[in-house]
Each structure stands twice: as structure tokens, then as C-alpha cells.
Amino acid sequence: MHTLYSMQASGNCYKLRLAMAQLGVAFRLVDVDTLKGETRTPAFLAMNANGKIPLLKLESGEYLPESNAALFYLAEGSALIPDDRLHRARMLQWMFFEQYSHEPYIAVARMWRSYVPGGLEEKADQFPVWEKNGYQALDIMEEHLSTQPYFAGEAYCLADIALYAYTHMANQGGFDLSRYPHIRHWLQRVADQPGHVPLSWRPET
Amino acid sequence: MHTLYSMQASGNCYKLRLAMAQLGVAFRLVDVDTLKGETRTPAFLAMNANGKIPLLKLESGEYLPESNAALFYLAEGSALIPDDRLHRARMLQWMFFEQYSHEPYIAVARMWRSYVPGGLEEKADQFPVWEKNGYQALDIMEEHLSTQPYFAGEAYCLADIALYAYTHMANQGGFDLSRYPHIRHWLQRVADQPGHVPLSWRPET
Numbered sequence: 001m002h003t004l005y006s007m008q009a010s011g012n013c014y015k016l017r018l019a020m021a022q023l024g025v026a027f028r029l030v031d032v033d034t035l036k037g038e039t040r041t042p043a044f045l046a047m048n049a050n051g052k053i054p055l056l057k058l059e060s061g062e063y064l065p066e067s068n069a070a071l072f073y074l075a076e077g078s079a080l081i082p083d084d085r086l087h088r089a090r091m092l093q094w095m096f097f098e099q100y101s102h103e104p105y106i107a108v109a110r111m112w113r114s115y116v117p118g119g120l121e122e123k124a125d126q127f128p129v130w131e132k133n134g135y136q137a138l139d140i141m142e143e144h145l146s147t148q149p150y151f152a153g154e155a156y157c158l159a160d161i162a163l164y165a166y167t168h169m170a171n172q173g174g175f176d177l178s179r180y181p182h183i184r185h186w187l188q189r190v191a192d193q194p195g196h197v198p199l200s201w202r203p204e205t
Numbered sequence: 206m207h208t209l210y211s212m213q214a215s216g217n218c219y220k221l222r223l224a225m226a227q228l229g230v231a232f233r234l235v236d237v238d239t240l241k242g243e244t245r246t247p248a249f250l251a252m253n254a255n256g257k258i259p260l261l262k263l264e265s266g267e268y269l270p271e272s273n274a275a276l277f278y279l280a281e282g283s284a285l286i287p288d289d290r291l292h293r294a295r296m297l298q299w300m301f302f303e304q305y306s307h308e309p310y311i312a313v314a315r316m317w318r319s320y321v322p323g324g325l326e327e328k329a330d331q332f333p334v335w336e337k338n339g340y341q342a343l344d345i346m347e348e349h350l351s352t353q354p355y356f357a358g359e360a361y362c363l364a365d366i367a368l369y370a371y372t373h374m375a376n377q378g379g380f381d382l383s384r385y386p387h388i389r390h391w392l393q394r395v396a397d398q399p400g401h402v403p404l405s406w407r408p409e410t
Binding site: 049050058060062064065066067068069070072073076085086088089090092093095096097099100101103104139140143144 | 274294302
């Protein structure tokens with residue numbers, strides 16, 4: 001059985017819990033709290049030198065960091081990865097967009113606003129930057145979703161899981177989704193997928 | 206024939222020129238200068254709403270942004286993507302590492318230090334952050350390369366192309382590679398690959 005090193009509140013960790021629930025992949029959960037420095041201990045750094053979660057420990061004993069790479073590993077051969085080359089590249093396009101143009105603003109704003117005590121004051125000069133770039137990412141998503149139901153086209157895939165994670169709780173970063181009807185409809189389509197689980201879901205132990 | 210919208214000095218654009226040279230894929234080059242705002246024009250934004258290069262226009266007329274997603278598209282079925290599932294995930298792990306933990310520091314420091322007039326003064330408060338995080342990325346690479354010749358294991362693949370691009374010119378961002386012997390040996394192994402081309406290379410017109 002795989003083991004997932006995970007923080008329940010983290011959207012990057014939620015991606016893997018959601019994908020494994022939908023794929024029917026059994027796994028064990030180990031809670032790690034980044035806010036208490038638990039990803040910077042020598043024991044954790046020996047498993048992932050980059051000191052980040054999620055970290056997937058495969059049944060074989062190999063450690064796989066980077067949420068979107070672990071998603072790809074888990075979903076190979078399933079309907080969560082498109083069959084054709086162009087749609088597979090589109091899926092990866094939006095997964096790289098998520099990590100470069102979305103998460104560093106929308107997820108980081110959420111962390112400092114809603115999880116770090118005093119974060120709103122400590123990062124007061126950064127919030128305008130996160131807000132500007134986060135809304136730019138949402139604008140791009142809204143435009144795309146005005147033409148297609150999912151990020152890689154007609155079918156739900158890993159790109160939707162990757163972008164759903166922090167978009168569905170963007171309000172905790174101070175982002176107002178009321179002006180984004182296409183995003184809100186897409187969030188509902190994702191939540192309506194068979195086997196969908198919420199952020200709070202944990203596997204039975 | 207594919208068309209690549211590219212800036213010659215950009216490492217992200219270089220990734221695609223290098224991969225296409227090694228794969229023997231013919232393409233046309235269109236020069237775009239981000240420093241002159243040429244990726245923010247209405248015409249460019251109609252091709253890529255995220256306003257970034259590289260942008261690959263496929264022979265079919267489809268536009269594919271995100272350098273690492275375009276690399277994956279181009280290299281499918283070639284030796285630049287590992288055959289087995291775990292090594293393919295390792296390749297993606299390092300490509301996501303490149304975009305999240307490496308490029309935002311090492312490439313961005315290079316741009317502001319070596320390409321934007323007055324950038325060193327304008328971003329004086331950011332350079333210490335870029336330096337700390339950029340050296341952390343290099344430390345992680347050095348440790349990994351002390352155990353394996355390439356990022357996904359025994360064979361050169363897309364992860365090496367993605368990380369080579371900005372690492373081989375990290376000095377332009379103020380990073381000193383003299384303390385990283387394993388990285389320097391890996392840079393040489395990459396440069397010795399069949400069909401390797403330097404940053405300055407352009408396809409014949």
C-alpha cells in the first residue's frame with residue numbers, strides 16, 4: 001500500500017487524496033504539519049530533500065514528491081489522463097500553469113491570510129502582488145472555461161484536479177469568485193464527478 | 206512545420222529549440238521580445254492568454270504554451286521520455302521542481318541582473334530571497350547528482366533539458382557553480398549529448 005505524507009488543509013496534498021479516492025487506490029495517511037516545521041527535520045529531509053509535502057511513498061519504498069508528478073504516476077492508464085497526444089499536452093500545460101501562475105499567488109495568499117497567525121500583517125506588502133497575479137490566473141481560467149467544460153477539453157482529467165484544489169477555496173486567500181460564472185460552474189462539475197471527496201476526507205484506517 | 210515564438214536569450218525558449226534540434230523536428234522561429242512588451246499585445250494575448258513565451262504553434266494550428274508541456278508533446282515516443290512509469294514520474298518530478306523551486310529564483314535573478322537596465326537596483330530587496338532559494342535548489346540538484354548521472358536516473362531525458370537551460374547560465378544571475386562539482390560534471394554530460402546545440406543556435410531559414 002502507498003503512504004501519503006500529507007497536511008489535511010493543504011490543497012497540494014488534497015489533489016492526491018482526491019485522485020486516489022477516485023482511482024480506488026488504497027493508501028495510508030501520515031499527517032505532517034508544515035507550520036510546525038515538520039517538513040524541515042533531518043528525518044523528513046532524508047525522504048524529500050526539498051522539504052515539501054505532499055510526499056508519496058510508493059509500495060516499492062520509493063519516494064515521489066511534487067504533487068502533479070505524483071498525480072501523473074498514480075493516474076497512468078486511467079481515464080484521468082487523456083488518450084491522445086494533444087489533449088495530454090493540454091493537461092500538462094494547465095498543470096504547469098497551476099504550479100507557476102496560480103498556486104504561488106492563490107495558495108500562498110490563503111496560507112498567510114487564513115493559516116499563519118499574524119500573516120496578514122507580516123506579509124502586508126505581498127498581498128497586493130498575490131491579488132493582482134491571482135486574479136490574472138482566474139481571468140485566464142474564466143476565459144478558457146467559457147469555451148470548454150474542462151481544462152483539457154471535453155473530459156475531466158488531472159488538470160481539473162490540480163486546479164480545483166486551490167480554486168475551490170480561493171475565498172480563503174481573499175479572492176472573490178462571484179465575478180467568475182464559468183469557474184463556478186466548472187467547480188460544480190468537478191464536485192459532481194463520481195467518487196469526488198471533499199478536502200476533509202480521509203481514508204479509513 | 207511547427208512555429209516557435211521565442212526570445213533567443215530566454216532559457217525557457219532554449220529548452221524547445223534544444224529538444225527540437227535533438228529530435229530532428231523542423232521548425233520556424235519567430236522572435237518575440239518580452240522586454241519590449243511584445244507578449245502583452247492583443248495579437249499575442251489572442252494566441253496565449255497568459256502572455257508568455259515560449260509558445261509553440263503546431264502544424265495543425267493549435268497553440269501550446271508552457272515550455273515543459275511543449276517539451277512533453279514534442280518528445281512523446283522518443284528516448285527523451287523514459288519508458289517505465291516510475292522514471293517517467295521522476296522526469297516530471299524534476300520538471301515541476303524546475304518550474305516551482307528553480308526558475309522563479311535562478312532565471313528571474315538572471316533577468317533582473319543581466320537583462321533589465323537598472324534591475325539590480327530596482328529589485329535590490331528581492332535579490333537576497335532569490336539567492337537563498339536559488340542556492341537551495343542547486344544544493345538539492347548537487348545532492349541528487351552525487352548518486353545518479355541524470356535527473357531521472359541512468360539516461361538523459363527532458364528533465365535534464367529543462368534544468369540545463371537556466372543552470373548552465375546561472376552565473377548571469379549571480380550564482381557561483383564552483384562549489385558544485387556534480388552539477389558541473391552533469392552540465393558537461395548534457396553538452397556532450399548527440400545533437401546538442403548552444404543557446405545561440407537558430408534553425409536554418
